[in-house]
Amino acid sequence: MKRDSDSGGERRPSVVPTISQVAKASGVSRATVSRAFSRPEMLTEATVRRVKEVADKLGYVPNQVARALSTGRHGNVALIVSDVANPFFPPLIRAAQLRADQAGLCVFLGNSDEDPAREELLVGRFIGQVEGLVLASSRLDEEHIRRHATRRPLVLINRDIEGITRVLIDTAPGVAAAIAHLAELGHRHIAYVSGPTTSWSNQQRRNAVRREAEKRGLKVIAVPARPPSYDTGRLAATQIVASGVTAAIAFDDLVAQGLMAGLAALDVEVPKSFSVVGCDDVLGETTYPPLTTVSARCADAGDVAVGLLLSQMNGGVSGEIRHKLNSHLVIRASTGPAPMKRRGR
Amino acid sequence: MKRDSDSGGERRPSVVPTISQVAKASGVSRATVSRAFSRPEMLTEATVRRVKEVADKLGYVPNQVARALSTGRHGNVALIVSDVANPFFPPLIRAAQLRADQAGLCVFLGNSDEDPAREELLVGRFIGQVEGLVLASSRLDEEHIRRHATRRPLVLINRDIEGITRVLIDTAPGVAAAIAHLAELGHRHIAYVSGPTTSWSNQQRRNAVRREAEKRGLKVIAVPARPPSYDTGRLAATQIVASGVTAAIAFDDLVAQGLMAGLAALDVEVPKSFSVVGCDDVLGETTYPPLTTVSARCADAGDVAVGLLLSQMNGGVSGEIRHKLNSHLVIRASTGPAPMKRRGR
DNA sequence: GCTTGACATGCAACCGGTTGCATTACATTC
DNA sequence: GAATGTAATGCAACCGGTTGCATGTCAAGC
Numbered sequence: 001m002k003r004d005s006d007s008g009g010e011r012r013p014s015v016v017p018t019i020s021q022v023a024k025a026s027g028v029s030r031a032t033v034s035r036a037f038s039r040p041e042m043l044t045e046a047t048v049r050r051v052k053e054v055a056d057k058l059g060y061v062p063n064q065v066a067r068a069l070s071t072g073r074h075g076n077v078a079l080i081v082s083d084v085a086n087p088f089f090p091p092l093i094r095a096a097q098l099r100a101d102q103a104g105l106c107v108f109l110g111n112s113d114e115d116p117a118r119e120e121l122l123v124g125r126f127i128g129q130v131e132g133l134v135l136a137s138s139r140l141d142e143e144h145i146r147r148h149a150t151r152r153p154l155v156l157i158n159r160d161i162e163g164i165t166r167v168l169i170d171t172a173p174g175v176a177a178a179i180a181h182l183a184e185l186g187h188r189h190i191a192y193v194s195g196p197t198t199s200w201s202n203q204q205r206r207n208a209v210r211r212e213a214e215k216r217g218l219k220v221i222a223v224p225a226r227p228p229s230y231d232t233g234r235l236a237a238t239q240i241v242a243s244g245v246t247a248a249i250a251f252d253d254l255v256a257q258g259l260m261a262g263l264a265a266l267d268v269e270v271p272k273s274f275s276v277v278g279c280d281d282v283l284g285e286t287t288y289p290p291l292t293t294v295s296a297r298c299a300d301a302g303d304v305a306v307g308l309l310l311s312q313m314n315g316g317v318s319g320e321i322r323h324k325l326n327s328h329l330v331i332r333a334s335t336g337p338a339p340m341k342r343r344g345r
Numbered sequence: 346m347k348r349d350s351d352s353g354g355e356r357r358p359s360v361v362p363t364i365s366q367v368a369k370a371s372g373v374s375r376a377t378v379s380r381a382f383s384r385p386e387m388l389t390e391a392t393v394r395r396v397k398e399v400a401d402k403l404g405y406v407p408n409q410v411a412r413a414l415s416t417g418r419h420g421n422v423a424l425i426v427s428d429v430a431n432p433f434f435p436p437l438i439r440a441a442q443l444r445a446d447q448a449g450l451c452v453f454l455g456n457s458d459e460d461p462a463r464e465e466l467l468v469g470r471f472i473g474q475v476e477g478l479v480l481a482s483s484r485l486d487e488e489h490i491r492r493h494a495t496r497r498p499l500v501l502i503n504r505d506i507e508g509i510t511r512v513l514i515d516t517a518p519g520v521a522a523a524i525a526h527l528a529e530l531g532h533r534h535i536a537y538v539s540g541p542t543t544s545w546s547n548q549q550r551r552n553a554v555r556r557e558a559e560k561r562g563l564k565v566i567a568v569p570a571r572p573p574s575y576d577t578g579r580l581a582a583t584q585i586v587a588s589g590v591t592a593a594i595a596f597d598d599l600v601a602q603g604l605m606a607g608l609a610a611l612d613v614e615v616p617k618s619f620s621v622v623g624c625d626d627v628l629g630e631t632t633y634p635p636l637t638t639v640s641a642r643c644a645d646a647g648d649v650a651v652g653l654l655l656s657q658m659n660g661g662v663s664g665e666i667r668h669k670l671n672s673h674l675v676i677r678a679s680t681g682p683a684p685m686k687r688r689g690r
Numbered sequence: 691g692c693t694t695g696a697c698a699t700g701c702a703a704c705c706g707g708t709t710g711c712a713t714t715a716c717a718t719t720c
Numbered sequence: 721g722a723a724t725g726t727a728a729t730g731c732a733a734c735c736g737g738t739t740g741c742a743t744g745t746c747a748a749g750c
Contacts, residue, residue, distance in 0.1 A: 016496070018706055029730050034708060044728065064473040065413045066706035070735045074410065076453075076474075084439045090430040097429070097456045106470050108421075109454035111442045125451050128409040129421075129474075151361070230631060257631055286575060286602055288633025363736055374700050379738060389698065411736035415705045693750085700743075706735105713730075719723085 017058040026054040037062050068129070077309060078126035078133040079302075080110035080119060086228070087254060087282040088298055092136060092157070096302035103310055105131075114196065114227055116140050123148055132309045135159065136301075139198050153312035155305045159200045160322075165312060167304045167323040171201065171279060174294030174327035175208035178249055178277045181292070181329060183216045186338035187247040187275060191221050191240050193259060195228040195251030202251055205279060209249055221245060225255045233258025234265075241266055246338045247275035253283040253293055260287065260334065271336030281330055290332035300325055362403040371399040382407050413474070422654060423471035423478040424647075425455035425464060431573070432599060432627040433643055437481060437502070441647035448655055450476075459541060459572055461485050468493055477654045480504065481646075484543050498657035500650045504545045505667075510657060512649045512668040516546065516624060517553040519639030519672035523594055523622045524557035526637070526674060531683035532592040532620060534564045536585050538604060540573040540596030547596055550624060554594055566590060570600045578603025579610075586611055591683045592620035598628040601636055605679065616681030626675055635677035645670055 023030045028051060035042050036051035043051075054060075068074040079096050081089045093109065100107045108126050112119035116139045123140075126133060132153035138145060142161055148154055149164050156166040182190060192209045195202040206222065213220045223239050225232035233255035240248055241263070250256035256278030260270055268274050270289060281295035304323055368375045373396060380387050381396040388396075399405075413419040424441050426434045438454065445452045453471050457464035461484045468485075471478060477498035483490060487506055493499055494509050501511040527535060537554045540547040551567065558565045568584050570577035578600035585593055586608070595601035601623030605615055613619050615634060623638035630636075649668055 020706080030707080031709080031731080032729060034706095035729090038708075042728075047728080061469075061473065063414075063706055064470075065410055065419065066735090067708075068410045068735095069408075069414050069706080069737085070708045072735080075470075084442070085435040087432070087435075090432075090435055093454070094429045094456055097454070101456075101467075104470075106453050106455075106474070108451050109438070109442070110451075111439055122446075124406070125409075125420075125449075128406060129451070230629070261630065284575070285606065286632070365736080375737080376700060376702095376739080377698090379736095380699090383738075387698075392698080408736055411705090412738075413705095414707085414736080415738045417705080691750105694748085696745105696747090698743105698745080701741090703740090704738085708734085710733090711731090713728105715728080716726090718725075720721105 016063075017055075017060040018063070019060075022051065022055050022058060022060045025058060026051050034062075038067075074129050074131055075104065076106045076108060076130045077306070078108040078110060078123075078130045080112055080122055080126075080133065080135050080138070082112050082114050082119075082137045082139060083227075084109070084111045086252075088252060088280050089136070091282065091299040092302035094302070095299040096134065096306045099303050099306040099310075103306075112139060114139055116144075120144060127152055132313050134302075134305045134309055136305070137199060137201065139196075153309055155309045155312070157301050157305050163320060165308050165321040165323075167301050167308065167325060169201070169296040169298065169301055169327065170324045171205055171294050171296055171327045172208040174296065174329050175205055175249065175279075176212045177329035178292075178294055179209065179212035179216060179218065181331065181335065182247050182249075182275060182277070183218060185247075185275065185335065187218065187245075188338070189219045189221075189245045191223050191243060191245045191248040193223050193225045193233065193236050193240070193248055193250040193255050195255070196226060205249075205251060223248075225251060225258070228252055228255050230254050230258035230261070234262035237262025237266055237268075241268055241274075246273075247277070247335070249277045249279070251279060253278035253280050253287075253291060256291055256293070256334075257283060257287050260289075260291075270334050273339045275335040275338075277329075277335060285332060287334070289334050292332045292335040293330055294327050295330045296325060296327040361408075362400075362405040363408070364405075367396065367400050367403060367405045370403060371396050379407075383412075419474050419476055420449065421451045421453060421475040422651070423453040423455060423468075423475045425457055425467055425471075425478065425480050425483070427457050427459045427464075427482045427484060428572075429454070429456045431597075433597060433625050434481065436627065436644040437647035439647070440644040441479065441651045444648050444651040444655075448651075457484060459484055461489075465489060472497055477658050479647075479650045479654055481650070482544060482546065484541075498654055500654045500657070502646050502650050508665055510653050510666040510668075512646050512653065512670060514546070514641040514643065514646055514672065515669045516550055516639050516641055516672045519641065519674050520550055520553035520594065520624075521557045522674035523637075523639055524554065524561060524563065526676065526680065527592050527594075527620060527622070528561045528563060530592075530620065530680065532563065532590075533683070534590045535566075536588060536590045536593040537565055537567050538570045538578065538581055538585070538593055538595040538600050539567050540600070541571060550594075550596060568593075570596060570603070573597055573600050575599050575603035575606070579607035582607025582611055582613075586613055586619075591618075592622070592680070594622045595624060597625050598623035598632075598636060598638055601638065601679075602628060602632050605632065605634075605636075615679055618684045620680040620683075622674075622680060630677060632679070634679050637677045637680040638675055639672050640675045641670060641672040 019030050019033050023033045036048045040048045110122035134155045136157040138159050223236050225236045228251050256276050278291045278293035281293045364375050364378050368378045381393045385393045455467035479500045481502040483504050568581050570581045573596050601621050623636045626638045626640035
């Protein structure tokens with residue numbers, strides 16, 4: 001093998017210097033150069049200074065890959081999400097990155113597209129070169145996840161598997177508040193616009209809706225919006241209006257926004273003749289009308305997940321961790337009193 | 346060094362098998378195992394089958410890091426963006442990923458937060474373990490970018506540096522159409538709500554606005570929204586209304602959306618008494634009123650950039666590449682005739 | 691039946707670092 | 721001044737693959 005002797009023939013010193021070259025140039029052994037970078041406290045100050053000077057002049061930077069091979073520490077983590085383009089994820093990704101960054105780690109990002117096979121493929125590609133992984137809204141089955149967890153530290157977001165560290169955005173309290181809010185406004189018949197069946201969040205929200213509605217004597221129907229998106233939310237509008245309900249709670253904000261667009265197209269006014277509640281609070285006040293939604297600080301989930309991963313990587317695994325993040329209802333302008341004409345069927 | 350002898354003490358064969366173990370178990374040399382995976386055509390079909398069977402049983406997967414060390418091919422690329430949470434980027438990231446995925450590459454994602462120093466740090470961390478990088482909306486100065494480009498194949502998005510492969514979303518035609526559109530509607534005095542000064546896109550848009558406005562005899566003022574976001578857009582509303590203009594073109598959709606919110610708060614109706622045009626078309630029809638905007642298929646930029654990177658990595662560098670992506674105006678409902686009372690000052 | 695060549699496989703060096711252990715140099719103590 | 725201890729550095733093996741070259745095998749060709 002012969003590498004970049006001069007790939008193109010224009011760059012002169014384009015060859016990246018190695019530890020041996022620095023060693024020769026500064027008259028010490030390779031071990032000393034290595035130590036000058038990774039454990040300087042073992043060396044004389046003078047030696048460290050001298051080596052680093054030479055290294056600087058040569059433009060030497062320790063090769064991460066070589067280092068990873070011999071130490072087993074790669075300095076990388078992987079984050080896999082189900083859909084980068086869903087507004088729920090960007091803030092989460094950003095927060096996760098920030099946290100990883102502070103720890104000097106690089107992050108691989110994977111996009112599973114809601115497809116378990118694709119997710120499995122990504123894990124396979126990442127796992128050999130990372131020290132840990134975060135799976136957000138994983139669509140993998142439990143067995144696979146458990147297997148990966150034996151190979152590397154692994155943290156789940158919004159997936160509840162016993163024995164595996166996980167951070168869960170607990171939207172139940174927010175959803176309960178939403179139901180209470182709607183009940184107070186006089187709604188007696190509502191719809192839950194549901195997301196992916198394999199989604200833990202969806203199951204959790206759907207159950208919370210059922211439970212709270214029952215407690216208050218409301219009737220609930222479920223209408224699917226799959227995969228969850230603006231478009232599927234919009235398309236669900238017809239069915240929802242036809243069902244005679246006066247309010248809907250959507251799986252997430254995107255679906256809620258789509259639903260509002262669909263309602264507008266059917267000349268149903270929000271909140272005058274229909275109320276809509278979202279979930280996640282990632283669209284803030286940017287919808288029209290501003291969306292009443294269950295707020296769950298999703299950025300925190302990314303931050304916490306990486307934090308837990310770090311502590312797990314550093315061996316500080318103190319038993320099972322199931323970190324819950326709270327939620328609450330934010331009332332804006334997409335909910336209002338139930339329309340009279342519809343009341344009582 | 347002694348690794349994962351049994352981290353936890355529950356999993357038995359949790360040690361990841363190496364090429365040597367597979368070699369021993371299947372009675373061939375390490376070289377043969379290596380070839381069974383990387384160059385099977387050199388071996389007998391029977392040998393390949395046998396080796397792979399054993400490997401499967403043992404759960405062997407070639408170690409990417411070790412492979413990278415000896416071949417120099419890492420199978421990774423890096424994508425650095427200025428702000429993951431800006432809706433312009435997620436579709437771009439998604440498309441870039443998809444393309445990289447098809448080529449079997451893993452992608453590192455970096456978030457520079459609009460900060461050159463941070464961006465430089467990220468490049469430094471990535472460059473040793475990737476075969477190429479894509480810098481989207483880079484805030485690095487030209488010198489740094491050139492230096493990195495000598496070390497690795499590098500593709501820029503929305504940054505125009507001679508001699509470096511770049512893909513540019515050319516919003517000038519769309520902006521020109523927007524100005525024409527506004528002029529036809531009777532607007533004579535408009536504002537450009539500008540983004541980051543170091544942004545190539547911003548310079549390009551600002552210039553296009555100036556040029557076209559001049560051509561049609563419109564007056565233009567510039568109002569900053571920095572960094573570009575919903576909030577800075579909203580805050581710019583007051584100043585814009587006070588200036589007496591009847592329409593505004595915003596640096597991007599997010600700023601436009603914020604501006605509309607700010608106008609609503611001031612009881613200025615869009616489009617009745619004020620017209621707003623966005624840029625990027627990443628919010629689609631999800632704003633209220635649906636936003637008239639300069640559409641630029643930003644996802645394509647990600648796809649094309651990775652495509653160019655791939656061909657550059659494979660040595661097919663055929664001179665300088667400056668790939669332009671077109672744009673056009675999408676007229677929705679945030680623009681309308683100039684209000685009478687304001688006409689002529 | 692021996693030469694020739696093609697093909698399959700093995701040997702061993704190498705990629706660029708890290709690290710346990712040995713060695714050396716130097717200061718301290720008696 | 722020799723013995724002892726300690727701190728700084730070097731030696732060489734190792735991480736887990738890849739690959740140029742040598743070797744071995746077998747069939748075709750003369």
